[in-house]
Amino acid sequence: MKKIIFATGLTAVLLITSACGDKAASDDGPETVPVEWVNAEIQKDQATMLDLLDEKSKALDPEDEADNNHTIENYKLIEWKADDDRYFYEIVYEHPEKSSMVTERMEVIQAEDGWKRTTYSDLSNFDTFVADLQPEVLKEMYK
Incomplete structure (x- = not known):
């Protein structure tokens, strides 16, 4: 017994x-995608970038892993929620290797296999998409 x-x-x-x-x-959550994307971009980690994309790009090599281990530390992340499955993000960050500020704007959606960035490039009509949405600052630059 x-x-x-x-x-x-x-x-x-x-x-x-x-x-x-x-x-x-x-x-x-969807808010992790912009940071993961930027870190992968800085590390030249095409495999991670490809994994984060909903629409796969033939320009990215799924076998090409990180060339370095740089990550962003100082960044500002702003979120616009369209609905529970669709968000827009702007991430402004200090590039760890260059003396410059960089801005990325993206759409993140809930796909079958998790949260994904919709396209490889920035959204050219980002301002139109977020015009009627309320922004929320998720992280300030130096906090």
Whole structure:
């Protein structure tokens, strides 16, 4: 009888642990995509960039991994929510290798396999898309 109770308890713990682990891994929200994208771009990590894209680009090599380990530290991230499955982001950051500020503007959508950037290039009509949406600053530059 003790073996059955022990086995049942152990099974319950394993199920709860694995469920929590899966949930945490899939809980990355859309706001992580702009930062991951910029870091991959700086690192010249085409495989990660390709993974972050909804519309795959033939210009990116899925076998080309990071050339360096640089990441952005100082950046401002602004979000515009269109609906629960569609967001727009502007990220302004200090490039870690150059003495310059860079701005990226993108649309992020909920795809079947997670949050994805819609296109490789910046949105040319970004201002039109966000004109009627409320911006929310998610991170200030030096905080």
